[in-house]
Amino acid sequence: xxxxxxxxIRFNVGGQIFETTATTLxxxxxxxxxxxxFDDNWDVLYNEGGFSQSQExxxxxxxxxxxxxxxxLRTGDLNIPPNVxxxxxxxxxxxxxxxxxxxxxxxxQFDGNRLRLSRSVWGRAPGDGTAIxxxxxxxxxxxxxxxxxxxxxxxxxxxxxxLDHQRVNDVGFIDxxxxxxxxxxxxxxxxxxxxxxxxxxxxLRYKFxxxxxxxxENKDRDRELRKGSQPARSV
Numbered sequence: 498x499x500x501x502x503x504x505x506i507r508f509n510v511g512g513q514i515f516e517t518t519a520t521t522l523x524x525x526x527x528x529x530x531x532x533x534x535f536d537d538n539w540d541v542l543y544n545e546g547g548f549s550q551s552q553e554x555x556x557x558x559x560x561x562x563x564x565x566x567x568x569x570l571r572t573g574d575l576n577i578p579p580n581v582x583x584x585x586x587x588x589x590x591x592x593x594x595x596x597x598x599x600x601x602x603x604x605x606q607f608d609g610n611r612l613r614l615s616r617s618v619w620g621r622a623p624g625d626g627t628a629i630x631x632x633x634x635x636x637x638x639x640x641x642x643x644x645x646x647x648x649x650x651x652x653x654x655x656x657x658x659x660l661d662h663q664r665v666n667d668v669g670f671i672d673x674x675x676x677x678x679x680x681x682x683x684x685x686x687x688x689x690x691x692x693x694x695x696x697x698x699x700x701l702r703y704k705f706x707x708x709x710x711x712x713x714e715n716k717d718r719d720r721e722l723r724k725g726s727q728p729a730r731s732v
Contacts, residue, residue, distance in 0.1 A: 506534070506541065509553040513560035517567055524570045529594035562589035570595070575602035587651060600635060600650060616652050627665055632696070634673040640665040645678055647696055656699030660692045670696070 506522060508515045519541050522531040534554075536542050556563070561581050566589065569575050577586060590596045628640040635650030638658075645658040645668050658668075660680045668678045671693070679691045691705040 504541075507553040508563070509555045510558055510563040511556070511560040513563075514553065515560075515563065515567060517571070521567070521571045525593065525595050525598070530592065532594075558592065559585060559589055562586050566590055566593060566595060566599075569598060569602055573602065575599060584651065584653070604635070618648065618652055618654075628668050630669050632670045632673060636673075636696070638668055638670070638676060638696075640668045640678075643680070645676070645694075647676065647699070649697075655697055658692075658694045658699055660690055660701075660704075675702070 504519045506517055506519060508517070519535070519539070523535065523539055525531045527535075534542055561578075562585055565575070565577060565581055565586055577583060587596065587599060590599045626639055626641055629637060631637050632650075636648050636652075638645055638647045643659060643661075643664055645665060647655040647658065649655065658676065658678060660678050664681045666679045666681060666689075668676060670676055674696055676694045676696045677691060678694065679689070681689050689707040691707065692701055693703040694701055
């Protein structure tokens with residue numbers, strides 16, 4: 498009765514003690530922070546993991562957020578007390594690798610017949626909105642004039658994107674980390690362009706230049722091509 502239970506694991510999170518079961522932690526998944534303490538058969542790696550059943554695993558993180566996340570893994574319900582900010586909770590969930598669990602518990606499965614306003618985003622825009630695109634992780638991006646504003650699934654704004662052209666034609670997510678933008682030509686030029694950006698940092702990762710050739714230039718180019726493609730004559 499007094500011995501340590503093999504399925505019990507104790508954590509010291511920021512000085513606060515938590516005790517849970519291996520089954521609860523396994524709900525976090527193999528790729529989570531807690532996945533490393535299990536072997537391929539989901540048995541706890543006590544010796545290989547560097548700790549024993551009687552030891553506490555110390556984690557220097559927020560204990561209030563840990564309590565909410567542990568309850569989520571235990572029950573599947575997300576209950577956020579008033580003393581815990583959602584932004585802090587999401588940051589901690591990202592650290593533990595269970596942000597998808599939080600998103601699923603908060604929003605549930607998407608139902609197009611039960612849409613509701615979640616939140617409004619306020620700010621200045623350099624022009625009318627030309628495109629609004631949803632991201633694969635629940636975020637979105639909005640093109641205004643020459644600027645693209647990017648928001649994550651919490652509607653927190655990331656650094657804006659700018660291709661240094663006159664006006665954004667369209668924008669779209671390649672995946673959760675990459676956004677592509679197509680833009681009109683700059684004033685006084687005939688070149689437009691496309692750019693691949695990081696959705697989180699706004700870094701320009703690759704730029705594609707697009708040149709427009711008018712009809713006179715097309716005719717001149719065709720004549721040059723015909724001259725250069727004449728067959729060789731035998732002597």
